[in-house]
Amino acid sequence: MFEDTHDEHVLLTPGPTPIHPRAQRALTRPMLGHMDPEVFALNSEIQRDLREMYGADEGTLTALLAGTGSLGMEAGFANLVEAGDEVLVCANGSFGRRMAEMAARYGAKVRLVTAPLGEAIDPADVAAQLDDSVSMVAVVHGETSTGVLNPVPEIAKLVRGTGALLTVDAVTTAGMEPFDMAKWGVDYAYTGAQKCLSAPPGLAPVAISERAFSRFRARRTPPPLWYCDFGGLRDYWVDHSYHHTVPVNLHFALHAALRAALDEGLDTRQARVRLMGRVIERTLAPLGFSPYVRRPQDRLPTVLALRLPEGLDDAGVRGALRQRGISVTGGLGPTAGVIWRLGLMGESARPEPYRRLMTELAGLLGEPGLVARFDAAVQEELARDLLPA
Structure with a gap:
C-alpha cells in the first residue's frame, strides 16, 4: 500500500527539486x-x-x-x-x-x-x-x-x-x-x-x-x-x-x-548555491568524498558530483537513506557506483535538507561528529560571505 510521507521526504537529487x-x-x-x-x-x-x-x-x-x-x-x-x-x-x-x-x-x-x-x-x-x-x-x-x-x-x-x-x-x-x-x-x-x-x-x-x-x-x-x-x-x-x-x-x-x-535575486541564488557546495564538500571530505570534476572552473555548482570513498556501498547506503526519507542520486552509466550527484538547485540549495542528510549519514556510517562539522562549516561560510571583501 502507498504510504504518504510527503512531510518527511527530502529530495537531494539533480531533479526534481522540492517544490517552492x-x-x-x-x-x-x-x-x-x-x-x-x-x-x-x-x-x-x-x-x-x-x-x-x-x-x-x-x-x-x-x-x-x-x-x-x-x-x-x-x-x-x-x-x-x-x-x-x-x-x-x-x-x-x-x-x-x-x-x-x-x-x-x-x-x-x-x-x-x-x-x-x-x-x-x-x-x-x-x-x-x-x-x-x-x-x-x-x-x-x-x-x-x-x-x-x-x-x-x-x-x-x-x-x-x-x-x-x-x-x-x-x-x-x-x-x-x-x-x-x-x-x-x-x-x-x-x-x-x-x-x-x-x-x-x-x-x-x-x-x-x-x-x-x-x-x-x-x-x-x-x-x-x-x-x-x-x-x-x-x-x-x-x-x-x-x-x-x-x-x-x-x-x-x-x-x-x-x-x-x-x-530573491539571481545573484543571491548564485551565491547561495556556491556556499552550500563549499559546506558539503568540507563536511564530507574527511570521510573520503572528493570532487569528481578535477578542474574547479569546470565544476557545475548546481549538481555537486562527488567521487565516493573507497569501499562505500553506494547502492546500500543510498537505499538506507531512502528508507529514512532521503533521496540521493548516484552516477549514470560509466559513473554508476563511482559518484553521487547531489542537487543544489532551487529549494534544495539550503542548509536544512543537507543537515538532515548529514544526520542520517552520521548514524549509517558511524560518524557522530558529522552534524557538528556541517553546522560549523555553515556558520563559517555565512560569516565569510558577510565579511567585507
Missing part, C-alpha cells in the same frame, strides 16, 4: 480555461519574467512547452533543423549524447565534439570543427550526468558571425547560474520547471531569438513535430489563438516559483 511553497499553493487554486483572459494575462507575466531569467532581448519569444526539459530539447531540433543540415553537437555526458541522438532523428548530419567524462568541452575543439556549412551548434551548459559546467560564453564567441544558430541546454543552470542569452548570442535555450525554479515537473520554459524564429520561418518543409511547432506556439502565446490545451495550474505554479526566484 508559493508554487505548492498555486497548484491548489481553482481551475481556469486555457483561453481565459486571466490565463493570458498570467502568461504575459511569465514571458516577461522568463526574458529576465534568461537575459533575453525584448524581441525574444519566451513560452512554456507542456512537457519536461527533454521536450524543450526536442522542440529545438524539430523546428530549427531540416534533413541534411550540418549540426555540431558538444557531447561530454549523457545529455549531450541525447542532443546528438535527437538531431540525427530529425535528419541532421551530426558532428561530435567530445571530452572525457568529468571534463568540460574545449572551445578549441569546437573551433576546429566549425565552418560555414554548420547550421547549428548545440551544447549542454550544465551536464547533469557528470556535474560539469561547459564554457558556453567562449563557445558562443566562436559561433557568432558564422551563420550557425546556437542552442543551449540550460536545464541545470537557468535561474541559478549566470546566463546572458542576449550578450552571449544564444538563439535557443530551454530548461525544466522542476530544476532550478523548484516548480512541479511538466513544463519546459523556452526562449527563441528573433534570428532563430527567422530560421524557422525560412524552413523548406513544415516541422515534423506538430505539438511544439514554433508557429503554433507563437499563435497561442502572442496572438492568443487556440493551439492545444495547456496545463493551466502548472502555469500558475511556474509563475509563482519564477517570481519567487526573481524576488
Whole structure:
C-alpha cells in the first residue's frame, strides 16, 4: 500500500527539486480555461519574467512547452533543423549524447565534439570543427550526468558571425547560474520547471531569438513535430489563438516559483548555491568524498558530483537513506557506483535538507561528529560571505 510521507521526504537529487511553497499553493487554486483572459494575462507575466531569467532581448519569444526539459530539447531540433543540415553537437555526458541522438532523428548530419567524462568541452575543439556549412551548434551548459559546467560564453564567441544558430541546454543552470542569452548570442535555450525554479515537473520554459524564429520561418518543409511547432506556439502565446490545451495550474505554479526566484535575486541564488557546495564538500571530505570534476572552473555548482570513498556501498547506503526519507542520486552509466550527484538547485540549495542528510549519514556510517562539522562549516561560510571583501 502507498504510504504518504510527503512531510518527511527530502529530495537531494539533480531533479526534481522540492517544490517552492508559493508554487505548492498555486497548484491548489481553482481551475481556469486555457483561453481565459486571466490565463493570458498570467502568461504575459511569465514571458516577461522568463526574458529576465534568461537575459533575453525584448524581441525574444519566451513560452512554456507542456512537457519536461527533454521536450524543450526536442522542440529545438524539430523546428530549427531540416534533413541534411550540418549540426555540431558538444557531447561530454549523457545529455549531450541525447542532443546528438535527437538531431540525427530529425535528419541532421551530426558532428561530435567530445571530452572525457568529468571534463568540460574545449572551445578549441569546437573551433576546429566549425565552418560555414554548420547550421547549428548545440551544447549542454550544465551536464547533469557528470556535474560539469561547459564554457558556453567562449563557445558562443566562436559561433557568432558564422551563420550557425546556437542552442543551449540550460536545464541545470537557468535561474541559478549566470546566463546572458542576449550578450552571449544564444538563439535557443530551454530548461525544466522542476530544476532550478523548484516548480512541479511538466513544463519546459523556452526562449527563441528573433534570428532563430527567422530560421524557422525560412524552413523548406513544415516541422515534423506538430505539438511544439514554433508557429503554433507563437499563435497561442502572442496572438492568443487556440493551439492545444495547456496545463493551466502548472502555469500558475511556474509563475509563482519564477517570481519567487526573481524576488530573491539571481545573484543571491548564485551565491547561495556556491556556499552550500563549499559546506558539503568540507563536511564530507574527511570521510573520503572528493570532487569528481578535477578542474574547479569546470565544476557545475548546481549538481555537486562527488567521487565516493573507497569501499562505500553506494547502492546500500543510498537505499538506507531512502528508507529514512532521503533521496540521493548516484552516477549514470560509466559513473554508476563511482559518484553521487547531489542537487543544489532551487529549494534544495539550503542548509536544512543537507543537515538532515548529514544526520542520517552520521548514524549509517558511524560518524557522530558529522552534524557538528556541517553546522560549523555553515556558520563559517555565512560569516565569510558577510565579511567585507
